[in-house]
Amino acid sequence: MPRTLRLVLGDQLSDNLSALRDLAPGDRVLMVEVMAEATYVRHHKQKLVLVFAAMRRFADRLSERGVDVRYVRLDDPDNTQDIPGEVLRALENGGLDRIVATQPGEHRLTRAFESLVLQAPVPLEVRPDDRFICPRPVFEAWARDRRELRMEFFYRDMRRRTGLLMDGDKPVGGRWNYDAENRKRLPRTVRPPDRLRIAPGPVVQDVIRLVEARFSDHFGDTAMFGWATSHAEAQSLLAHFIADILPDFGDWQDSMKGGEPFLWHARISAALNIGLLDPLDICRRAEAEYRAGRAPLNAVEGFVRQILGWREFVRGVYDLKGEDYVRSNALEADRTLPGAFWSGDTEMACVRDVVGVTQRHAYAHHIQRLMVTGNLALLLGVHPDEINAWYMMAYIDAFEWVEAPNTHGMAIYADGGIVGSKPYAASGAYINRMSDYCAGCVYDVARKRGEGACPFNVLYWDFLIRNQRRLEGNPRMALPYRAVAAMAADHDSIRAEGEALRMRLGAAPRT
Template sequence: MTRVDDARVLRLVLGDQLSDSLAGLTDLEATRDVVLMAEVRDEATYVRHHKQKIALTFGAMRAHANRLAAQGVTVRYVRIDDPDNTHSIIGELHRALTNGAYARVVITEPGEVRLAEAFAAFAATAGLPVEIREDRRFICSHARFRRWAADKRELRMEYFYREMRRETGLLMDGAEPAGGRWNFDAENRKKLTRGLRPPTRLRTAPSATTQGAIADVARLFPDHFGDLDDFGWPTTVEEAEAALETFLARILPAFGDWQDAMAHGEPWMWHGLVSTAINMGLLDPLDVCRRAEAVYRAGAAPLNAVEGFIRQILGWREFVRGVYWLKTPEYGRMNFLDADRTLPWFFWSGETDMACVADVVSATRANAYAHHIQRLMITGNLAMMLGVHPDAVDDWYMTVYADAYEWVEMPNTRGMATFADGGIVGSKPYAASGAYIQRMSDYCGGCRYDVKGKSGDGACPFNRLYWGFLERNRPRLRHNARLAMPYRTLDGFGEAKRAALLAEAEAARLALGAAPISGADEGLGR
């Protein structure tokens, strides 16, 4: 048996903890301690992640392990094809401890409740001291969010965001917000101008290390959703920095104007493409915000662009993380609208005549990415109006996006996309007809469905679903202040027309494959 060093520490680093500033490494003794990193099937398959998500994680983990080793750190790295791999994080912790060489274990808290519970159970039975440290890479701590939320009847991102602005000083001129307003969202909803095309994006050519990860994923996870051919995500700090610098210098100035616009065959538009790097720890969120602010202060980008970008990180990202840890696990069981339908197959295949949905699913398959309006107002809006069970929607979003982790995806799915939380995150369900999609994109011009049609097989399905969705959920939504106008319109239709709208929506739901859930519907649509 290996002799125990009274001070030797085993330090676990997860695949989304690839930061030099990680709490679990702050007191690392490189000549004594050992860092454990493990590629395991449990983490690749608890949902069947997009192939690019797995390749990104493995490639970035391998690069980070090499970075630590170059600094003189001993890394116990377990690859996915290691014949002794237990294929669980807890299993690899136990395996590392079998020789009795460590005095204690240090873990940085995970981002997801399921792993937090697993680590708590491990700590209780490990037989040696286990320290679980708070992840300090977020701008708002758990305790700070709880203090903010404690006296709130409703949790609204806008007011949280204002407090974060005051505390960080971001975009503040003394005690007042820059430009005299907290939020410039009203200026960030320009519809696509004919002939306007977004800039060419910098995509990262996979390094030899990343190419090895891609090959392993292609070999070991062939049946998972998604393609690997166009992989272009940064997997190192240097690559992430290059992507961020390109965005700040060339793309950020127009981000505000066009952040909500959508165009066929244009998956990136003016978006930052830095969410994967931030969520994995390759970029620091507060540093990203400060650098964006510096672009505004230098006069190189307008305030509406920079404020809109910073709000997504300082406001929305920190807010949903706070909600997740405050409300989970109960949050993951919420189904306020009693949604009870399966997820149509075209969410996976892209085989639909709805031009907007086909484009978004096709791009998602190719890139493991869609921007926030495509997620909210195309796939999310459609799933909600179809009445798809939120478990199936959760599963889909977690599966298909490279930047998806439960702490960020679940509040977006159950809060914004499906209103399953009943208003904890959003003040209303984001239901919209085809008119919104026509206004914000070029999808409708080439679609088989008539965006002006209201009923029948040739009408836009979003139109066929919209009024029926509101009527079906009248008992739950009628008193929502932000829906007062559409319900007044519905009330004016009369009972017979409202019944016809319900029937039209039900016909559309069945035609699109959103069938009532039965006991045989394992996976709710997968």
């Protein structure tokens, strides 16, 4: 009987992984910790802890079932420190007749697999990654011949395909989308819920020591690590969210509050993205709460939309558009990323809080990412390469297939409208409406320009004026450009003030 080397990557920690599906006696599973994966961007320390610890625990899980696992640790003196090198080393002694792997999620690893085909002495079979709800061919068929790719229409098709939140061929409640009911500002009298924290066990503690020793110069802290690194822990986080948090998620999912990193968000994206949870199962469990009357429709629909709609959509876009996607720069942004994105050293209270939360937890929720750090990078004109790299480094759930469309497309509009129909540019008024940041800020959010004014205000108008040629034809930008036209006499002074502010904040032209 032929013997197979089965490669499992760090974000493929699923029992139902296609590469493991026909595992037979005599087969060997290969899992490797390598510097190439730890440093292709300088990942947040907690992300390194998450992936390495979860890999070790998944390998132990397989070994306990009697599977032959070859696990190569980062500090193994013979480690070649890249995936192809470790596959070739695992084949050196012969006895293995083929390699089976699951399609990687990122383009750079697809290239590595292509290189491996040329070097390996045995055939490589790459199987589809069918852990997503929408298979790649289905997304390609949906996208074919469409002038625009819009998540809302994809999401409706996925609802029909899966039957989630459907009554026959109609959406439950008569509406597809309850987004308008998910935008409430959090009152001061409403206290965010207590959250389950996973205490680091021995495996996690060992990896923390490794990361602090080997990656001491990477961004972030490890002291507050509390993420799931096993299937059982991921299920505990999910159960806690479904039972205790989901009912109020809909009302407050877009709110921001200083010093509160999680609010009503699920904290399961990291576990989901490395394979410890199944997306369709998550959606069905949330739907069951609505059907049982334990959670309102606006909460359940909003949560399901994030997974069934948005997560599946951005994965489809990433695959469809290929490696050239992240090379686009539709707004010709050309500025450096300010140092405050790393240090949090800024008088802007919202930016200081979000960067601080990110440093301590490797996490910020979607509105903080989009409307604080993303919005600031957009208004400053930060070059896509710099802000894309920051998001990849900063967040525990960041893998390029999910992060690139969210950052490159949604946050900074560098793709020119493939993911989002308009730039998500906003002045300080939005942040004031959705948070308590402005009350404790040295800047005056009500002041539009001049000394002491909120930087988001003048940067917003400077952004619109600077990009007028590119954006004024967009129907969704008609209202702000009517306001721009009304202030024509002030354009030069706004541009001058905006440029001075960009330089003062550290967004200098790239050399």
